Amino acid sequence: MSAEAEAETGGLVFHPMDQFVVQPLFGDGPVMWYTPTNVTLWMALTVLSIVLLLVVGTRRRAIVPTRTQSVGEMAYGFVYKMVEDVAGKDGLRYFPYIMTLFMFIVFANFLGLLPMSFTTTSHIAVTAVLAIAVFLTVTILGFVKHGFGFLNIFWISQAPLVLRPILALIEIISYFVRPVSHSIRLAGNMMAGHAVIKVFAGFAAILAISPFSILAITAIYALETLVSFIQAYVFAILTCVYLKDALHPHH
Amino acid sequence: MATEVEETAGHAAESAGHAAEAVGMPQLDFSTFSNQIFWLVLTLLAIYFILSRIALPRIASVLAERQGTITNDIAAAEELKLKAVEAEDAYNKALAEARAEANRIIAETKAEIQVDLDKAIAKADAEIGVKTAEAEKAISAIRESAADNVKEVAKEAAKEIVAVLGGSADARSITSAVTARLKGASR
Numbered sequence: 001m002s003a004e005a006e007a008e009t010g011g012l013v014f015h016p017m018d019q020f021v022v023q024p025l026f027g028d029g030p031v032m033w034y035t036p037t038n039v040t041l042w043m044a045l046t047v048l049s050i051v052l053l054l055v056v057g058t059r060r061r062a063i064v065p066t067r068t069q070s071v072g073e074m075a076y077g078f079v080y081k082m083v084e085d086v087a088g089k090d091g092l093r094y095f096p097y098i099m100t101l102f103m104f105i106v107f108a109n110f111l112g113l114l115p116m117s118f119t120t121t122s123h124i125a126v127t128a129v130l131a132i133a134v135f136l137t138v139t140i141l142g143f144v145k146h147g148f149g150f151l152n153i154f155w156i157s158q159a160p161l162v163l164r165p166i167l168a169l170i171e172i173i174s175y176f177v178r179p180v181s182h183s184i185r186l187a188g189n190m191m192a193g194h195a196v197i198k199v200f201a202g203f204a205a206i207l208a209i210s211p212f213s214i215l216a217i218t219a220i221y222a223l224e225t226l227v228s229f230i231q232a233y234v235f236a237i238l239t240c241v242y243l244k245d246a247l248h249p250h251h
Numbered sequence: 252m253a254t255e256v257e258e259t260a261g262h263a264a265e266s267a268g269h270a271a272e273a274v275g276m277p278q279l280d281f282s283t284f285s286n287q288i289f290w291l292v293l294t295l296l297a298i299y300f301i302l303s304r305i306a307l308p309r310i311a312s313v314l315a316e317r318q319g320t321i322t323n324d325i326a327a328a329e330e331l332k333l334k335a336v337e338a339e340d341a342y343n344k345a346l347a348e349a350r351a352e353a354n355r356i357i358a359e360t361k362a363e364i365q366v367d368l369d370k371a372i373a374k375a376d377a378e379i380g381v382k383t384a385e386a387e388k389a390i391s392a393i394r395e396s397a398a399d400n401v402k403e404v405a406k407e408a409a410k411e412i413v414a415v416l417g418g419s420a421d422a423r424s425i426t427s428a429v430t431a432r433l434k435g436a437s438r
Contacts, residue, residue: 017276022283033285043294050298054306061313063320069313076310096303104298124278125287133295191278 012205016198020122020191038118039126046107046120054103075103079236086240090247097137098243101130102236109190109228113221121231122190124183131183134239142246153249182238189231193224405429 025036053075057068065073079099083091105121112119120126142150154171156164197220204213277283406422406429413420 020277022277022280022286031283031286033289035286037283037286037290039283039287040290043290047294047297047301050306051301054310055301058306058309058313061309061316063313063317065313072306073310073314076307076314096299096307099302099307100295100299103302104295120287120291122278123287125284126291129288129291130295187278 012202014199014202016195016202019118019194019198022123039120039123042108042111042118042120045111046104049107049111050103082237083240083243086237087244087247091240091243094243098236098239101134101239102232105130105186105235106229106232109232110225112190112194113224113228119190119194122187122194124187127183127187128179130186130235131179134182134242135179138239138242138246141243142249145247146249150246150249153245178242182235186231186235189227193220193227196220197224402429402433405433
Protein backbone atom coordinates (compact mmCIF):
# COMPACT_ATOMS: atom_id res chain seq x y z
CA MET A 1 0.00 0.00 0.00
CA SER A 2 2.73 2.41 0.95
CA ALA A 3 4.68 1.45 -2.13
CA GLU A 4 1.72 2.24 -4.38
CA ALA A 5 1.24 5.62 -2.77
CA GLU A 6 4.90 6.34 -3.27
CA ALA A 7 4.69 5.44 -6.92
CA GLU A 8 1.61 7.52 -7.63
CA THR A 9 2.62 10.77 -5.96
CA GLY A 10 6.23 10.60 -7.04
CA GLY A 11 8.61 11.49 -4.24
CA LEU A 12 5.93 11.72 -1.57
CA VAL A 13 6.45 9.08 1.07
CA PHE A 14 3.40 7.64 2.76
CA HIS A 15 3.78 5.11 5.51
CA PRO A 16 0.48 5.53 7.32
CA MET A 17 0.48 1.98 8.67
CA ASP A 18 4.06 1.87 9.93
CA GLN A 19 2.97 3.26 13.28
CA PHE A 20 0.98 0.10 13.94
CA VAL A 21 3.86 -2.36 13.45
CA VAL A 22 4.52 -4.51 16.47
CA GLN A 23 8.27 -4.79 16.96
CA PRO A 24 10.55 -5.98 19.72
CA LEU A 25 11.87 -3.33 22.06
CA PHE A 26 15.35 -4.85 22.14
CA GLY A 27 17.03 -6.23 19.04
CA ASP A 28 15.33 -7.49 15.93
CA GLY A 29 14.41 -11.03 16.80
CA PRO A 30 11.08 -12.64 16.01
CA VAL A 31 8.07 -11.53 18.04
CA MET A 32 7.36 -14.41 20.39
CA TRP A 33 4.44 -14.31 22.82
CA TYR A 34 6.71 -13.29 25.69
CA THR A 35 8.89 -10.81 23.77
CA PRO A 36 8.83 -7.31 25.28
CA THR A 37 7.58 -5.23 22.38
CA ASN A 38 6.28 -1.73 21.87
CA VAL A 39 2.94 -3.22 22.89
CA THR A 40 4.49 -4.04 26.27
CA LEU A 41 5.94 -0.54 26.58
CA TRP A 42 2.73 1.33 25.81
CA MET A 43 0.57 -0.97 27.89
CA ALA A 44 2.98 -0.48 30.78
CA LEU A 45 2.69 3.27 30.28
CA THR A 46 -1.09 2.88 30.34
CA VAL A 47 -0.88 1.07 33.68
CA LEU A 48 1.54 3.71 34.94
CA SER A 49 -0.80 6.55 33.92
CA ILE A 50 -3.74 4.88 35.64
CA VAL A 51 -1.65 4.37 38.78
CA LEU A 52 -0.54 8.00 38.68
CA LEU A 53 -4.08 9.28 38.34
CA LEU A 54 -6.03 6.94 40.60
CA VAL A 55 -3.46 5.81 43.16
CA VAL A 56 -0.77 8.50 43.42
CA GLY A 57 -3.25 11.28 42.71
CA THR A 58 -5.48 10.21 45.59
CA ARG A 59 -2.73 9.30 48.07
CA ARG A 60 -3.55 12.22 50.39
CA ARG A 61 -7.25 11.30 50.58
CA ALA A 62 -7.95 15.00 50.83
CA ILE A 63 -11.46 16.14 51.72
CA VAL A 64 -10.79 19.17 49.56
CA PRO A 65 -9.22 17.45 46.55
CA THR A 66 -6.17 18.50 44.60
CA ARG A 67 -6.54 18.82 40.85
CA THR A 68 -5.32 15.30 40.12
CA GLN A 69 -7.47 13.78 42.84
CA SER A 70 -10.42 15.73 41.50
CA VAL A 71 -9.91 14.30 38.02
CA GLY A 72 -9.57 10.79 39.48
CA GLU A 73 -12.79 11.24 41.44
CA MET A 74 -14.52 12.53 38.34
CA ALA A 75 -13.45 9.42 36.40
CA TYR A 76 -14.70 7.25 39.25
CA GLY A 77 -18.01 9.12 39.49
CA PHE A 78 -18.46 9.11 35.72
CA VAL A 79 -18.10 5.34 35.35
CA TYR A 80 -19.94 4.62 38.60
CA LYS A 81 -22.94 6.66 37.51
CA MET A 82 -22.87 5.09 34.07
CA VAL A 83 -22.94 1.56 35.52
CA GLU A 84 -25.67 2.53 37.98
CA ASP A 85 -27.83 4.24 35.37
CA VAL A 86 -27.48 1.66 32.61
CA ALA A 87 -26.98 -1.67 34.37
CA GLY A 88 -28.91 -0.87 37.53
CA LYS A 89 -28.02 -1.14 41.21
CA ASP A 90 -27.12 -4.84 40.98
CA GLY A 91 -24.75 -4.01 38.14
CA LEU A 92 -22.55 -2.10 40.61
CA ARG A 93 -20.94 -5.39 41.66
CA TYR A 94 -19.22 -5.40 38.28
CA PHE A 95 -18.17 -1.75 38.50
CA PRO A 96 -14.42 -2.52 38.99
CA TYR A 97 -14.52 -4.66 35.86
CA ILE A 98 -16.07 -1.92 33.72
CA MET A 99 -13.84 0.70 35.33
CA THR A 100 -10.82 -1.42 34.33
CA LEU A 101 -11.99 -1.61 30.72
CA PHE A 102 -12.84 2.08 30.55
CA MET A 103 -9.62 3.30 32.14
CA PHE A 104 -7.50 1.00 29.98
CA ILE A 105 -9.16 2.08 26.75
CA VAL A 106 -9.26 5.77 27.54
CA PHE A 107 -5.61 5.89 28.56
CA ALA A 108 -4.45 3.69 25.69
CA ASN A 109 -6.34 5.96 23.28
CA PHE A 110 -4.94 9.18 24.73
CA LEU A 111 -1.39 7.84 24.96
CA GLY A 112 -1.76 6.80 21.33
CA LEU A 113 -2.34 10.46 20.46
CA LEU A 114 1.21 11.34 21.51
CA PRO A 115 3.49 11.77 18.51
CA MET A 116 5.69 8.69 17.81
CA SER A 117 3.59 6.61 20.16
CA PHE A 118 2.03 3.22 19.58
CA THR A 119 -1.73 2.85 19.91
CA THR A 120 -2.44 -0.52 21.50
CA THR A 121 -6.20 -0.14 21.03
CA SER A 122 -5.80 0.26 17.27
CA HIS A 123 -5.05 -3.47 17.07
CA ILE A 124 -7.89 -5.82 16.46
CA ALA A 125 -6.11 -8.43 18.58
CA VAL A 126 -6.40 -6.20 21.62
CA THR A 127 -9.95 -4.98 21.10
CA ALA A 128 -11.12 -8.49 20.15
CA VAL A 129 -9.81 -9.84 23.44
CA LEU A 130 -11.60 -7.06 25.28
CA ALA A 131 -14.84 -7.64 23.38
CA ILE A 132 -14.70 -11.44 23.69
CA ALA A 133 -14.00 -11.10 27.41
CA VAL A 134 -17.10 -8.93 27.74
CA PHE A 135 -19.13 -11.29 25.57
CA LEU A 136 -18.10 -14.41 27.50
CA THR A 137 -18.54 -12.74 30.88
CA VAL A 138 -21.99 -11.47 30.02
CA THR A 139 -23.14 -14.76 28.48
CA ILE A 140 -21.83 -16.92 31.33
CA LEU A 141 -23.23 -14.48 33.89
CA GLY A 142 -26.62 -14.61 32.18
CA PHE A 143 -26.76 -18.40 32.27
CA VAL A 144 -25.48 -18.57 35.83
CA LYS A 145 -28.03 -16.04 37.06
CA HIS A 146 -31.05 -17.17 35.10
CA GLY A 147 -30.28 -20.65 33.72
CA PHE A 148 -32.14 -21.20 30.49
CA GLY A 149 -34.37 -18.25 31.33
CA PHE A 150 -31.53 -16.18 29.91
CA LEU A 151 -32.66 -17.32 26.47
CA ASN A 152 -35.71 -15.09 26.99
CA ILE A 153 -33.73 -12.20 25.59
CA PHE A 154 -34.12 -13.86 22.18
CA TRP A 155 -37.86 -14.45 22.61
CA ILE A 156 -39.64 -11.09 22.46
CA SER A 157 -42.87 -11.71 24.35
CA GLN A 158 -44.39 -8.35 23.37
CA ALA A 159 -44.26 -9.19 19.65
CA PRO A 160 -47.04 -11.09 17.83
CA LEU A 161 -46.54 -14.84 18.03
CA VAL A 162 -46.02 -15.18 14.27
CA LEU A 163 -43.13 -12.76 14.26
CA ARG A 164 -41.39 -14.20 17.31
CA PRO A 165 -39.32 -16.92 15.56
CA ILE A 166 -38.11 -14.41 12.98
CA LEU A 167 -37.29 -11.88 15.66
CA ALA A 168 -35.55 -14.60 17.66
CA LEU A 169 -33.35 -15.39 14.66
CA ILE A 170 -32.50 -11.71 14.24
CA GLU A 171 -31.84 -11.35 17.95
CA ILE A 172 -29.52 -14.37 17.97
CA ILE A 173 -27.56 -13.06 15.01
CA SER A 174 -27.28 -9.61 16.56
CA TYR A 175 -26.20 -11.17 19.84
CA PHE A 176 -23.31 -12.98 18.21
CA VAL A 177 -22.37 -9.98 16.10
CA ARG A 178 -21.99 -7.92 19.28
CA PRO A 179 -18.35 -8.85 20.02
CA VAL A 180 -17.43 -8.25 16.38
CA SER A 181 -18.94 -4.78 16.22
CA HIS A 182 -17.77 -4.06 19.73
CA SER A 183 -14.14 -4.74 18.87
CA ILE A 184 -13.98 -3.49 15.29
CA ARG A 185 -15.66 -0.19 16.20
CA LEU A 186 -12.87 0.69 18.62
CA ALA A 187 -9.94 -0.62 16.60
CA GLY A 188 -11.29 0.82 13.35
CA ASN A 189 -11.83 4.28 14.83
CA MET A 190 -8.38 4.42 16.33
CA MET A 191 -6.62 3.04 13.28
CA ALA A 192 -8.45 5.24 10.78
CA GLY A 193 -7.81 8.48 12.63
CA HIS A 194 -4.14 7.79 13.13
CA ALA A 195 -3.65 6.68 9.54
CA VAL A 196 -5.40 9.80 8.23
CA ILE A 197 -3.13 12.00 10.34
CA LYS A 198 -0.11 10.21 8.86
CA VAL A 199 -1.41 10.68 5.33
CA PHE A 200 -1.87 14.40 5.88
CA ALA A 201 1.57 14.52 7.45
CA GLY A 202 2.94 13.00 4.24
CA PHE A 203 1.38 15.83 2.21
CA ALA A 204 3.20 18.36 4.38
CA ALA A 205 6.33 17.61 2.31
CA ILE A 206 4.88 19.66 -0.56
CA LEU A 207 5.47 23.30 0.24
CA ALA A 208 2.29 24.61 -1.41
CA ILE A 209 0.04 22.22 0.46
CA SER A 210 1.85 22.11 3.78
CA PRO A 211 -0.13 24.94 5.50
CA PHE A 212 -3.36 23.21 4.59
CA SER A 213 -1.86 19.91 5.61
CA ILE A 214 -0.87 21.20 9.03
CA LEU A 215 -4.29 22.76 9.52
CA ALA A 216 -5.90 19.47 8.57
CA ILE A 217 -3.66 17.56 10.98
CA THR A 218 -4.65 19.97 13.74
CA ALA A 219 -8.33 19.56 12.94
CA ILE A 220 -8.12 15.77 12.74
CA TYR A 221 -6.08 15.69 15.92
CA ALA A 222 -8.85 17.59 17.70
CA LEU A 223 -11.40 15.18 16.29
CA GLU A 224 -9.26 12.23 17.35
CA THR A 225 -9.05 13.60 20.88
CA LEU A 226 -12.81 13.59 20.96
CA VAL A 227 -13.01 10.15 19.35
CA SER A 228 -10.51 8.72 21.84
CA PHE A 229 -12.79 9.57 24.71
CA ILE A 230 -16.04 8.78 22.96
CA GLN A 231 -14.88 5.33 21.87
CA ALA A 232 -13.83 4.47 25.40
CA TYR A 233 -17.20 5.74 26.61
CA VAL A 234 -19.07 3.80 23.94
CA PHE A 235 -17.18 0.62 24.76
CA ALA A 236 -17.93 0.99 28.46
CA ILE A 237 -21.58 1.90 28.03
CA LEU A 238 -22.18 -0.98 25.62
CA THR A 239 -20.59 -3.28 28.17
CA CYS A 240 -23.09 -1.91 30.70
CA VAL A 241 -25.96 -2.49 28.27
CA TYR A 242 -24.87 -6.11 27.70
CA LEU A 243 -24.46 -6.53 31.44
CA LYS A 244 -28.00 -5.26 31.95
CA ASP A 245 -29.25 -7.85 29.44
CA ALA A 246 -27.50 -10.55 31.42
CA LEU A 247 -28.84 -9.36 34.77
CA HIS A 248 -32.38 -8.62 33.56
CA PRO A 249 -33.08 -10.77 30.49
CA HIS A 250 -36.82 -10.01 30.65
CA HIS A 251 -37.37 -6.94 28.55
CA MET B 252 2.39 -22.90 10.96
CA ALA B 253 5.29 -22.96 8.55
CA THR B 254 4.01 -19.91 6.67
CA GLU B 255 3.54 -18.11 9.91
CA VAL B 256 7.14 -18.71 10.89
CA GLU B 257 8.25 -17.67 7.42
CA GLU B 258 6.16 -14.54 7.66
CA THR B 259 7.68 -13.72 11.01
CA ALA B 260 11.14 -14.28 9.67
CA GLY B 261 10.42 -12.14 6.62
CA HIS B 262 8.97 -9.44 8.79
CA ALA B 263 11.97 -9.55 11.07
CA ALA B 264 14.34 -9.32 8.16
CA GLU B 265 12.46 -6.43 6.71
CA SER B 266 12.37 -4.52 9.95
CA ALA B 267 16.08 -5.10 10.21
CA GLY B 268 16.58 -3.42 6.85
CA HIS B 269 14.12 -0.59 7.28
CA ALA B 270 13.35 0.73 10.77
CA ALA B 271 9.84 -0.67 10.62
CA GLU B 272 7.95 -0.96 7.40
CA ALA B 273 4.37 -2.12 7.49
CA VAL B 274 3.39 -4.95 5.21
CA GLY B 275 -0.29 -4.45 4.50
CA MET B 276 -2.15 -4.01 7.73
CA PRO B 277 -0.03 -4.77 10.79
CA GLN B 278 -3.33 -5.39 12.57
CA LEU B 279 -3.74 -8.57 10.50
CA ASP B 280 -0.24 -9.84 11.16
CA PHE B 281 -1.29 -12.88 13.16
CA SER B 282 2.25 -13.62 14.27
CA THR B 283 2.05 -10.78 16.75
CA PHE B 284 -1.35 -11.74 18.17
CA SER B 285 -0.08 -14.02 20.90
CA ASN B 286 2.34 -11.34 22.03
CA GLN B 287 -0.34 -8.66 22.15
CA ILE B 288 -2.86 -10.89 23.86
CA PHE B 289 -0.33 -12.00 26.48
CA TRP B 290 0.65 -8.44 27.38
CA LEU B 291 -2.96 -7.25 27.22
CA VAL B 292 -4.13 -9.90 29.68
CA LEU B 293 -1.25 -9.05 31.98
CA THR B 294 -2.08 -5.34 31.72
CA LEU B 295 -5.78 -5.86 32.35
CA LEU B 296 -5.09 -8.05 35.37
CA ALA B 297 -2.66 -5.46 36.73
CA ILE B 298 -5.16 -2.63 36.25
CA TYR B 299 -7.97 -4.71 37.70
CA PHE B 300 -6.03 -5.57 40.84
CA ILE B 301 -4.73 -2.04 41.31
CA LEU B 302 -8.21 -0.60 40.88
CA SER B 303 -10.16 -3.11 42.95
CA ARG B 304 -7.60 -3.41 45.76
CA ILE B 305 -6.28 0.15 46.11
CA ALA B 306 -7.74 2.88 43.95
CA LEU B 307 -11.48 2.27 43.97
CA PRO B 308 -11.91 1.58 47.73
CA ARG B 309 -9.77 4.60 48.47
CA ILE B 310 -11.75 6.92 46.20
CA ALA B 311 -15.01 5.50 47.51
CA SER B 312 -13.92 6.16 51.10
CA VAL B 313 -12.78 9.68 50.22
CA LEU B 314 -16.11 10.42 48.54
CA ALA B 315 -18.06 8.95 51.46
CA GLU B 316 -15.96 10.91 53.92
CA ARG B 317 -16.53 14.10 51.99
CA GLN B 318 -20.24 13.42 51.84
CA GLY B 319 -20.20 12.84 55.59
CA THR B 320 -18.27 16.04 56.21
CA ILE B 321 -20.67 18.01 54.06
CA THR B 322 -23.67 16.49 55.83
CA ASN B 323 -22.12 17.23 59.22
CA ASP B 324 -21.30 20.77 58.23
CA ILE B 325 -24.82 21.35 57.00
CA ALA B 326 -26.20 19.90 60.23
CA ALA B 327 -23.86 22.12 62.27
CA ALA B 328 -24.89 25.13 60.22
CA GLU B 329 -28.53 24.23 60.79
CA GLU B 330 -27.89 23.98 64.52
CA LEU B 331 -26.08 27.31 64.61
CA LYS B 332 -28.92 28.89 62.71
CA LEU B 333 -31.35 27.53 65.26
CA LYS B 334 -29.18 28.91 68.04
CA ALA B 335 -29.10 32.29 66.35
CA VAL B 336 -32.88 32.30 66.14
CA GLU B 337 -33.06 31.33 69.80
CA ALA B 338 -30.64 34.09 70.72
CA GLU B 339 -32.73 36.58 68.77
CA ASP B 340 -35.85 35.40 70.56
CA ALA B 341 -34.13 35.73 73.92
CA TYR B 342 -32.94 39.17 72.96
CA ASN B 343 -36.41 40.23 71.91
CA LYS B 344 -37.86 38.81 75.11
CA ALA B 345 -35.27 40.65 77.21
CA LEU B 346 -36.00 43.80 75.28
CA ALA B 347 -39.74 43.47 75.89
CA GLU B 348 -39.14 42.79 79.58
CA ALA B 349 -36.86 45.77 79.87
CA ARG B 350 -39.43 47.93 78.16
CA ALA B 351 -42.17 46.71 80.50
CA GLU B 352 -39.90 47.32 83.51
CA ALA B 353 -39.14 50.80 82.26
CA ASN B 354 -42.85 51.50 81.82
CA ARG B 355 -43.56 50.23 85.29
CA ILE B 356 -40.80 52.40 86.76
CA ILE B 357 -42.11 55.39 84.86
CA ALA B 358 -45.64 54.80 86.15
CA GLU B 359 -44.41 54.35 89.71
CA THR B 360 -42.32 57.47 89.57
CA LYS B 361 -45.21 59.36 88.07
CA ALA B 362 -47.48 58.18 90.90
CA GLU B 363 -44.90 59.17 93.51
CA ILE B 364 -44.48 62.55 91.95
CA GLN B 365 -48.25 62.92 91.81
CA VAL B 366 -48.50 62.15 95.53
CA ASP B 367 -45.76 64.65 96.35
CA LEU B 368 -47.38 67.15 94.08
CA ASP B 369 -50.77 66.67 95.67
CA LYS B 370 -49.25 67.06 99.11
CA ALA B 371 -47.45 70.20 98.06
CA ILE B 372 -50.59 71.59 96.45
CA ALA B 373 -52.64 70.86 99.59
CA LYS B 374 -50.00 72.50 101.75
CA ALA B 375 -49.88 75.50 99.47
CA ASP B 376 -53.66 75.70 99.50
CA ALA B 377 -53.67 75.61 103.30
CA GLU B 378 -51.05 78.36 103.44
CA ILE B 379 -52.97 80.39 100.94
CA GLY B 380 -56.10 79.97 103.11
CA VAL B 381 -54.26 81.15 106.17
CA LYS B 382 -52.80 84.11 104.34
CA THR B 383 -56.22 84.98 102.91
CA ALA B 384 -57.82 84.89 106.34
CA GLU B 385 -55.10 87.13 107.75
CA ALA B 386 -55.47 89.53 104.90
CA GLU B 387 -59.24 89.57 105.33
CA LYS B 388 -58.82 90.28 108.99
CA ALA B 389 -56.46 93.12 108.20
CA ILE B 390 -58.86 94.47 105.62
CA SER B 391 -61.79 94.38 108.00
CA ALA B 392 -59.69 96.08 110.67
CA ILE B 393 -58.76 98.74 108.19
CA ARG B 394 -62.39 99.10 107.14
CA GLU B 395 -63.45 99.43 110.78
CA SER B 396 -60.92 102.07 111.51
CA ALA B 397 -61.90 103.85 108.33
CA ALA B 398 -65.56 103.92 109.50
CA ASP B 399 -64.52 105.31 112.86
CA ASN B 400 -62.45 107.94 111.15
CA VAL B 401 -65.40 108.82 108.97
CA LYS B 402 -67.57 109.28 112.10
CA GLU B 403 -64.98 111.43 113.74
CA VAL B 404 -64.49 113.50 110.63
CA ALA B 405 -68.26 113.83 110.21
CA LYS B 406 -68.65 115.00 113.80
CA GLU B 407 -65.92 117.56 113.45
CA ALA B 408 -67.29 118.69 110.15
CA ALA B 409 -70.86 118.93 111.50
CA LYS B 410 -69.66 120.93 114.52
CA GLU B 411 -67.72 123.22 112.24
CA ILE B 412 -70.67 123.63 109.89
CA VAL B 413 -73.03 124.29 112.77
CA ALA B 414 -70.57 126.84 114.20
CA VAL B 415 -70.24 128.54 110.85
CA LEU B 416 -73.99 128.72 110.41
CA GLY B 417 -74.07 130.53 113.72
CA GLY B 418 -75.60 127.85 115.76
CA SER B 419 -74.15 126.15 118.65
CA ALA B 420 -74.66 122.60 119.40
CA ASP B 421 -73.47 120.52 122.19
CA ALA B 422 -71.25 117.64 121.40
CA ARG B 423 -73.78 114.98 122.40
CA SER B 424 -76.55 116.05 120.04
CA ILE B 425 -74.15 116.32 117.15
CA THR B 426 -72.81 112.91 117.81
CA SER B 427 -76.23 111.34 117.91
CA ALA B 428 -77.30 113.20 114.79
CA VAL B 429 -74.20 112.09 112.86
CA THR B 430 -74.55 108.55 114.05
CA ALA B 431 -78.17 108.51 112.97
CA ARG B 432 -77.25 109.90 109.56
CA LEU B 433 -74.44 107.42 109.15
CA LYS B 434 -76.73 104.59 110.02
CA GLY B 435 -79.19 105.89 107.50
CA ALA B 436 -76.47 106.29 104.90
CA SER B 437 -75.03 102.94 105.56
CA ARG B 438 -78.39 101.33 105.18
